[in-house]
Amino acid sequence: MTDQGNRTYKRLIDYVKQEVRAGNLQPGDRLPTERDLALRLEISRNSVREGLRLLENMGILYSRQGSGNYLSSNFNQTMTEMLSFMYFIKGMNDDEVAEFRWAIERSALPLAVSRINEEEKKELKEMAIGLDAAPDEDKRIYYDRQLHKIIVHACRNDFLIASYEALTGLMDTHIKSMRKAIIDRMESRHELESAHSDLAYGVAEGDLKKAMNGLEKHFTYINIDLHKD
Amino acid sequence: MTDQGNRTYKRLIDYVKQEVRAGNLQPGDRLPTERDLALRLEISRNSVREGLRLLENMGILYSRQGSGNYLSSNFNQTMTEMLSFMYFIKGMNDDEVAEFRWAIERSALPLAVSRINEEEKKELKEMAIGLDAAPDEDKRIYYDRQLHKIIVHACRNDFLIASYEALTGLMDTHIKSMRKAIIDRMESRHELESAHSDLAYGVAEGDLKKAMNGLEKHFTYINIDLHKD
DNA sequence: AGAAATTTGTTCGTATGTATA
DNA sequence: TTATACATACGAACAAATTTC
Numbered sequence: 052m053t054d055q056g057n058r059t060y061k062r063l064i065d066y067v068k069q070e071v072r073a074g075n076l077q078p079g080d081r082l083p084t085e086r087d088l089a090l091r092l093e094i095s096r097n098s099v100r101e102g103l104r105l106l107e108n109m110g111i112l113y114s115r116q117g118s119g120n121y122l123s124s125n126f127n128q129t130m131t132e133m134l135s136f137m138y139f140i141k142g143m144n145d146d147e148v149a150e151f152r153w154a155i156e157r158s159a160l161p162l163a164v165s166r167i168n169e170e171e172k173k174e175l176k177e178m179a180i181g182l183d184a185a186p187d188e189d190k191r192i193y194y195d196r197q198l199h200k201i202i203v204h205a206c207r208n209d210f211l212i213a214s215y216e217a218l219t220g221l222m223d224t225h226i227k228s229m230r231k232a233i234i235d236r237m238e239s240r241h242e243l244e245s246a247h248s249d250l251a252y253g254v255a256e257g258d259l260k261k262a263m264n265g266l267e268k269h270f271t272y273i274n275i276d277l278h279k280d
Numbered sequence: 281m282t283d284q285g286n287r288t289y290k291r292l293i294d295y296v297k298q299e300v301r302a303g304n305l306q307p308g309d310r311l312p313t314e315r316d317l318a319l320r321l322e323i324s325r326n327s328v329r330e331g332l333r334l335l336e337n338m339g340i341l342y343s344r345q346g347s348g349n350y351l352s353s354n355f356n357q358t359m360t361e362m363l364s365f366m367y368f369i370k371g372m373n374d375d376e377v378a379e380f381r382w383a384i385e386r387s388a389l390p391l392a393v394s395r396i397n398e399e400e401k402k403e404l405k406e407m408a409i410g411l412d413a414a415p416d417e418d419k420r421i422y423y424d425r426q427l428h429k430i431i432v433h434a435c436r437n438d439f440l441i442a443s444y445e446a447l448t449g450l451m452d453t454h455i456k457s458m459r460k461a462i463i464d465r466m467e468s469r470h471e472l473e474s475a476h477s478d479l480a481y482g483v484a485e486g487d488l489k490k491a492m493n494g495l496e497k498h499f500t501y502i503n504i505d506l507h508k509d
Numbered sequence: 510a511g512a513a514a515t516t517t518g519t520t521c522g523t524a525t526g527t528a529t530a
Numbered sequence: 531t532t533a534t535a536c537a538t539a540c541g542a543a544c545a546a547a548t549t550t551c
Contacts (some may be wrong), residue, residue: 059519060333068365084536095520097326100537101333104289108334109366116537117528133366137338137359138439139297150391151439158383210367210380214443288539313516324540329517345517346548515549526538 062092063102067111071122082112082120109133134217148218153270155215156199159206160266164259167205172255175201179251183244192230198251205254233269243269291321292331296340300351307353311341314349338362363446377447382499384432384444389495391435393488400434401484408480412473421459427480434483462498472498 066088070076082088085103089096103120106112110133114120138148167175178201182194196219203215234240246268253262295317299305311317314332318325332349335341339359343349396404407430411423425448432444463469475497482491 068368071368086536097520098518101330104287104330105334105337109362111366114537115528116526118536119528120537133338134363136297137340137362147437147439150387150435150437154383154387154440158379158386162379206379208376208379210376210443211383214439315516318540326540327538343517344548345546346515348516348548511551513549513551516547518546519544521543522541524538524540526536528534528536530532530534 059094059098060102060105062094063088063099064106066092067102067106067122076122078122080122081118082122084119131213131216131220134213135220138217138221148222149270152215152218152222155211155218156203156266156270157263159203159208159211159215160254160262161259162208162211163202163205164254164257164262166207167202167254171201171205175251175255179248182247188230195230195247198247202250202254288323288327289331289334291323292317292328293335295321296331296335296351305351307351309351311349311351360442360445360449363442364449367446367450377451378499381444381447381451384440384447385428385495385499386492388432388435388437388440388444389483389491390488391437391440392431393483393486393491395436396431396434396483400430404430404480404484408477411476417459424459424476427476431479431483 067076067082076082083091085096085099088099092099103112103114107114107120110123112120112122175198178194178198182191182198185191185194200215200219204212206212230243234243246265249261249265250269251265253259253265296305296311305311312320314325314328317328321328332341332343336343336349339352339362341349341351404427407423407427411420411427414420414423429444429448433441435441459472463472475494478490478494479498480494482488482494
């Protein structure tokens with residue numbers, strides 16, 4: 052009996068869902084006041100609030116004291132946090148995370164190559180240079196992560212971006228050991244850096260083959276038996 | 281000012297997070313009573329409850345009236361529902377969805393090939409046969425979806441599975457038109473069915489190349505400029 | 510089996526801080 | 531500046547379900 056659909060606040064959620072679906076509520080719109088909602092849905096204000104908090108935490112709306120509850124237009128940030136939290140509580144299996152990350156990056160790459168803008172290209176090159184010149188492992192980790200992040204963002208797909216961000220948020224504690232594991236498998240650290248270099252310059256120069264090669268080299272050293280064409 | 285980190289109920293969430301991280305709270309464990317928590321965290325019971333509802337809706341815990349609040353062990357189902365809801369509210373851009381789905385399926389495929397069990401292989405073949413023999417489009421859609429679903433589940437990666445399920449839940453309304461669009465681009469319906477056949481038998485027979493060919497053929501007809509090796 | 514105690518579910522009232530006209 | 535509307539937070543009360551004795 053883990054499931055009980057009897058929760059009163061679900062009426063509020065269903066209400067919002069329905070209003071969105073019907074087109075009566077659009078991003079930025081203000082919801083009726085909590086008291087109105089309580090009256091309309093025949094539940095207490097507290098129950099209304101429970102539902103509102105839920106939606107707020109999902110990033111679907113935001114509350115402004117003294118003003119009202121508004122449907123949010125962009126809740127990517129909150130969506131990311133939430134995903135990250137769910138993943139965290141669920142318990143992360145390193146293999147699962149690596150597989151998922153690989154799934155996202157691999158698919159984001161071709162999209163990124165065709166959609167990246169000049170600003171991002173510039174940043175990407177800077178990261179590749181910085182990574183190459185980084186004096187210590189901490190710096191390298193920073194450039195490493197920025198590099199991957201820029202590429203995924205350049206794909207312009209919010210699902211991919213949100214999922215990736217959620218993962219990297221989780222991986223913060225693990226990234227050091229993961230990087231170390233990769234390096235151990237490679238003949239030297241430079242091999243990893245050259246993989247990154249291919250990846251970055253491939254994307255920046257619109258050379259998908261080169262970029263994909265770099266990415267494959269990068270991920271090959273994580274212990275997954277991956278698809279090799 | 282969409283962000284206000286001052287919410288009182290966050291204390292409860294932080295508490296749970298910390299207790300989970302410290303190992304003091306494990307799946308199935310009962311939390312302290314709401315009144316205890318209110319006292320301990322120095323917030324009102326209402327605020328405690330707001331936090332609890334949040335976590336419950338995330339599937340992280342469940343409440344039983346008269347008994348207590350328990351940390352949940354598996355909340356994959358809720359995670360899926362939640363993802364689906366977030367995606368729904370966010371508004372689906374067909375291209376984004378297609379790209380994301382492709383990302384998941386492509387990466388799930390090699391994993392599925394190496395992890396699928398006999399039971400699933402059998403089902404998969406049945407779906408392929410059923411699809412071939414289906415008398416009308418409704419039936420074909422059913423077999424179509426089941427086929428893809430079995431493959432993704434066979435990859436044994438909860439992130440991939442949850443994301444995929446969330447997407448297909450969304451796509452229910454769009455799947456007909458999408459299928460129609462694909463068929464229109466193919467020379468005939470049989471071409472789509474043969475793609476599915478390659479996919480299903482490839483997985484069932486452990487032939488990754490065949491399966492991947494089927495999948496690529498399948499997705500090529502969706503209007504994305506995808507990575508072609 | 511039954512009664513009492515415990516715990517969550519739901520609602521109301523009130524005080525307070527904030528935004529808006 | 532003032533007045534009003536609104537959300538925030540708390541405490542208390544009772545109902546309903548469960549557990550304990």
